[in-house]
Amino acid sequence: APRVPAAPTDITAVRLTPVLVADPPLLNTQGVHQPYTPRLIVEVTTAGGATGLGETYGDTQYLDLAGPLADALIGRPVTDLNMLPRLAAEVCGDSPAATGAAEVTAGGLRGVQTADKLRLSVLSGFEVACLDAWGRLTGLPVHALLGGKVRDRVDYSAYLFYRWAAHPGGRGEPDDWGAALDPPGIVDQARRLRDTYGFRSFKLKGGVFEPAQEIAAIRALADAFPGRPLRLDPNGAWSVPTSLKVAHELRDVLEYLEDPAATTDRMAEVASRTDLPLATNMCVTTFAEIREAFTRDAVQVVLCDHHYWGGLRNTRELAAICRAFGVGLSMHSNTHLGISLAAMNHVAATVPDLRYACDTHYPWQTEDVLTERLAFMDGALPVSDAPGLGVTLDHDRLAALHARWLADDGTFRDRDDAAAMRAADPGWVTPRVPRW
Numbered sequence: 001a002p003r004v005p006a007a008p009t010d011i012t013a014v015r016l017t018p019v020l021v022a023d024p025p026l027l028n029t030q031g032v033h034q035p036y037t038p039r040l041i042v043e044v045t046t047a048g049g050a051t052g053l054g055e056t057y058g059d060t061q062y063l064d065l066a067g068p069l070a071d072a073l074i075g076r077p078v079t080d081l082n083m084l085p086r087l088a089a090e091v092c093g094d095s096p097a098a099t100g101a102a103e104v105t106a107g108g109l110r111g112v113q114t115a116d117k118l119r120l121s122v123l124s125g126f127e128v129a130c131l132d133a134w135g136r137l138t139g140l141p142v143h144a145l146l147g148g149k150v151r152d153r154v155d156y157s158a159y160l161f162y163r164w165a166a167h168p169g170g171r172g173e174p175d176d177w178g179a180a181l182d183p184p185g186i187v188d189q190a191r192r193l194r195d196t197y198g199f200r201s202f203k204l205k206g207g208v209f210e211p212a213q214e215i216a217a218i219r220a221l222a223d224a225f226p227g228r229p230l231r232l233d234p235n236g237a238w239s240v241p242t243s244l245k246v247a248h249e250l251r252d253v254l255e256y257l258e259d260p261a262a263t264t265d266r267m268a269e270v271a272s273r274t275d276l277p278l279a280t281n282m283c284v285t286t287f288a289e290i291r292e293a294f295t296r297d298a299v300q301v302v303l304c305d306h307h308y309w310g311g312l313r314n315t316r317e318l319a320a321i322c323r324a325f326g327v328g329l330s331m332h333s334n335t336h337l338g339i340s341l342a343a344m345n346h347v348a349a350t351v352p353d354l355r356y357a358c359d360t361h362y363p364w365q366t367e368d369v370l371t372e373r374l375a376f377m378d379g380a381l382p383v384s385d386a387p388g389l390g391v392t393l394d395h396d397r398l399a400a401l402h403a404r405w406l407a408d409d410g411t412f413r414d415r416d417d418a419a420a421m422r423a424a425d426p427g428w429v430t431p432r433v434p435r436w
C-alpha cells in the first residue's frame with residue numbers, strides 16, 4: 001500500500017535510557033537513600049525533526065512497562081495525549097509489573113502501589129516528552145500548551161534531611177555537606193541551602209528519630225528563621241496520639257504537618273482534633289483516593305507529583321478538584337533530575353492557586369543529564385518561555401550515567417532504602433507503622 005507521508009508531529013523514534021544518579025545518604029523512616037538512584041530518560045523524536053525529553057522513575061518495574069509503550073507510540077502524533085492512558089493500559093496490561101501482586105501493595109513513601117499508578121508514572125515520562133517535542137515543533141513553551149502561565153516564577157522550599165557524612169563502606173560519590181543528625185546540624189544545612197539558593201521555606205524529612213528530637217529540630221529552625229514557613233514530614237511514621245502531640249507542640253510554627261499518620265482513617269482522626277493543616281503525598285496519590293479523603297476532611301493540602309498522577313494535564317485536573325473542595329495544592333518531589341524539575345515548573349506555573357512553595361530534591365542531585373542545570377534565584381525558578389521544556393540534553397552526561405546503570409550488578413537498579421540501610425545496620429528491617 002502507498003505510504004502516507006508522516007505529519008511533522010508523528011513520532012518516528014522513542015529512545016529509553018535508564019540511568020543511575022548519585023544520591024547522598026539522606027535518611028527517612030524506611031532507611032537511607034542508596035548511593036545511586038535509578039531514573040529513566042525518555043526521548044521522543046518526530047517526523048518534523050524535534051526531539052522531546054521526559055523523565056520518570058527508573059526501577060525495573062517501570063522499565064518493563066516503558067518498553068512496550070515506547071513501541072506503541074511509533075507513528076502516533078505527539079498531540080495525541082488523551083489516548084496515552086488507554087494505549088498504556090492496552091500495551092502494558094499483561095506485563096508482570098501490571099498484574100498480580102502489583103495490584104495493591106502497601107505504600108512505601110509514595111502511597112499505595114497499584115498497576116494503574118505504575119502505568120501512570122511511566123506514561124508521565126512519555127507525556128512530558130511529547131509536550132516537549134510539540135513545543136519545540138511549534139516554538140511554544142510547555143506551559144503555553146497547558147493553557148499558559150499565570151506566574152513567571154515558582155517558589156520552592158529547602159528540603160532538609162537528616163543525613164550521614166558519607167554512605168557506608170565508602171560507596172557512592174563524596175560530598176562536602178557533612179553529617180546532620182541533630183538540631184544544630186539541621187539548622188546549618190538549612191542555612192547553606194538558604195544562602196546558596198535563596199529558599200525561604202523549609203521542610204524537614206522526619207520519621208527518622210524520636211518525635212521529641214524532631215520537634216526540637218523544628219523549634220531550632222523556627223528560632224533561626226523566625227516567621228518562615230516550616231513543615232515536618234515523617235512519612236506516616238506516627239500513631240494518632242503522637243501526631244496530635246506533635247501538632248499541638250508545633251502548632252505555632254508549622255505551615256502544615258505532612259503525612260503524620262499513614263492512612264486516610266488516621267489522618268482524618270488527626271485532622272478532626274487539630275487546626276493545623278495536614279498535607280499528604282501518601283494517602284491521596286490517585287484519583288480514586290480523593291473522594292474519601294476530601295469528604296472526611298482528612299487532608300487540607302495535596303502534594304501532587306506529576307509522575308504518579310499521570311502527567312502535567314492530570315496535575316491540572318487534580319488542581320481543579322482540590323479547588324472545588326477548598327483543598328490546597330502543592331508539589332511533592334522524589335530524587336529527580338532537571339527534566340522532571342522543568343516539567344514540574346511548567347505545570348506549577350499554570351495552576352492558579354498554588355499557595356505553597358513546592359518540594360524539590362534537586363539541590364541534592366549534583367549530577368544531571370542537561371547541558372545547563374536549572375538555577376534557583378531567591379528560592380524560585382523562573383518559568384521558561386523557550387520552546388518546549390526549555391532544557392537541552394547533554395548526550396555525554398546521559399551516556400556516562402547510563403554506563404553506570406549498565407555496569408551495576410542489579411544492586412542499585414531498584415530503589416530500596418531499607419536494603420541501603422542494611423549496609424550500615426545488617427539487622428535493619430522496614431519499620432512497621434506506627435513507629436512511634
Ligand code: GKR
Nearest residue numbers: 028109110233281333334335
Ligand atoms: O527522598 O527520602 C526521600 C523522601 O522521603 C521521598 O522518598 C518521599 O517520597 O519526599 C517524599 C515525601 O515528601 O514524602
Ligand code: MG
Nearest residue numbers: 233258259281
Ligand atoms: Mg511527603
